[in-house]
Amino acid sequence: MKRLFDKKESWTNEERKTRQDESLSGMVKLGYEKSARLKAILDQNKINPKSIKTREDLESLPVTSREKLVDMEMQEPPYAGLENPTIPIDRIFTSPGPVYEPHLSENDNLWARAFFAAGIGAGDIALNAFSYHLVAAGLTFHSGLRKVGATVVPSGTSSSQIQVQLIKDLKVTAYVGTPSFLSSIISKAGEMGFDFKKDFRLKKACFAAEPLLPDMRRSFENEYGIDTYQMYGATEVGDVAYECSQKNGWHICEETIVEIVDPATGKNVAPGELGEIVVTRLNEIFFLLRFGTGDLSRIITDACPCGRTSSRIAGISGRIGDAVKVRGLFIAPSQLKMIQAKFNNLPLQANVSRIGHEDVLKVRVEKISPEIGSPAWEDNFKKIFREICTVKIDQMEYLSAGMIKPEEKLIVDQRQW
Numbered sequence: 001m002k003r004l005f006d007k008k009e010s011w012t013n014e015e016r017k018t019r020q021d022e023s024l025s026g027m028v029k030l031g032y033e034k035s036a037r038l039k040a041i042l043d044q045n046k047i048n049p050k051s052i053k054t055r056e057d058l059e060s061l062p063v064t065s066r067e068k069l070v071d072m073e074m075q076e077p078p079y080a081g082l083e084n085p086t087i088p089i090d091r092i093f094t095s096p097g098p099v100y101e102p103h104l105s106e107n108d109n110l111w112a113r114a115f116f117a118a119g120i121g122a123g124d125i126a127l128n129a130f131s132y133h134l135v136a137a138g139l140t141f142h143s144g145l146r147k148v149g150a151t152v153v154p155s156g157t158s159s160s161q162i163q164v165q166l167i168k169d170l171k172v173t174a175y176v177g178t179p180s181f182l183s184s185i186i187s188k189a190g191e192m193g194f195d196f197k198k199d200f201r202l203k204k205a206c207f208a209a210e211p212l213l214p215d216m217r218r219s220f221e222n223e224y225g226i227d228t229y230q231m232y233g234a235t236e237v238g239d240v241a242y243e244c245s246q247k248n249g250w251h252i253c254e255e256t257i258v259e260i261v262d263p264a265t266g267k268n269v270a271p272g273e274l275g276e277i278v279v280t281r282l283n284e285i286f287f288l289l290r291f292g293t294g295d296l297s298r299i300i301t302d303a304c305p306c307g308r309t310s311s312r313i314a315g316i317s318g319r320i321g322d323a324v325k326v327r328g329l330f331i332a333p334s335q336l337k338m339i340q341a342k343f344n345n346l347p348l349q350a351n352v353s354r355i356g357h358e359d360v361l362k363v364r365v366e367k368i369s370p371e372i373g374s375p376a377w378e379d380n381f382k383k384i385f386r387e388i389c390t391v392k393i394d395q396m397e398y399l400s401a402g403m404i405k406p407e408e409k410l411i412v413d414q415r416q417w
């Protein structure tokens with residue numbers, strides 16, 4: 001059986017970089033010629049389009065957030081002048097803003113890599129429970145499913161009762177949608193008198209648009225026997241990353257360049273550090289360079305046992321507004337939650353202050369069991385904290401149980417700017 005979707009997924013890093021750099025430089029040259037907006041952006045920044053030759057050169061360009069794209073599109077509807085007016089556009093999608101996107105043709109591989117990696121293919125009957133109305137989700141997931149050979153039931157946002165009926169009558173084997181909707185479908189099936197695991201054939205689920213919480217994942221996999229996969233993308237740039245059978249990071253799609261940047265400067269952070277996911281999709285229709293997703297993640301470059309050679313992103317650690325920077329490195333609430341989970345839901349709080357010009361990171365924890373605070377415990381805690389957050393703790397403070405109120409923030413920034 002074929003292990004990879006195509007040979008691109010096994011390219012060496014050098015090969016991938018050379019090919020992507022070539023596509024990027026072609027895209028910038030074409031964009032400069034076709035898109036008045038891209039020409040204006042490059043001219044304003046005194047950039048010769050020919051000087052954008054590699055992904056590193058992208059750093060000289062500004063990052064465009066969704067908010068900024070909406071403003072640009074409102075000034076110049078519908079596409080802010082970022083489109084190629086001489087290419088036929090297949091479909092136009094919209095997402096809240098509103099923001100409009102002219103979309104790639106049916107020939108692109110949008111989402112197909114993700115479904116392939118999730119083991120979906122010919123013989124599968126997939127329920128696509130994403131909306132087909134105006135937004136990109138329904139139709140783009142639909143085409144991705146068809147690309148891997150699955151049969152699609154375009155159930156969209158029909159009620160959970162109808163979805164249960166379809167899963168039963170059509171012997172659906174795979175679900176595509178949000179995790180929360182699958183949960184409500186499972187509850188509805190219970191109310192309707194079915195045993196989800198025994199009565200149905202649904203054994204795979206691909207999720208997007210919402211975080212898949214660890215306990216939710218365990219419940220789908222252990223209680224209902226559903227193998228779960230996460231996919232990540234945005235209407236503006238299409239599919240960005242997807243999980244493979246290892247479920248340890250999301251592989252970056254071959255058609256996209258992902259940078260992890262410091263949102264304050266737009267410059268790339270060092271490999272492994274947390275930063276904003278910035279995406280450039282290599283294409284010849286919509287010249288949106290450096291789309292800032294507002295999501296935080298970090299890059300994993302270790303080889304993945306699945307055989308795909310692309311780098312991965314380590315899931316989503318939160319939104320840029322929620323993270324706090326300590327000595328130049330971001331800490332996100334979700335990282336602290338991971339630490340809590342490793343220490344039996346330990347109540348804790350990170351506190352950032354400044355002495356002179358130095359940031360000081362203090363972590364306060366409740367002494368909910370006797371070993372907390374012993375030298376061995378503290379060493380282990382600091383080690384795990386550093387592994388997850390990449391930042392070193394300067395001070396520890398031990399509080400009695402109940403001192404950190406549940407409504408308090410996980411990270412408190414006391415610095416005055």
Ligand SMILES: [Zn+2]
Nearest residue numbers: 244246304306
């Ligand atoms: Zn993998």
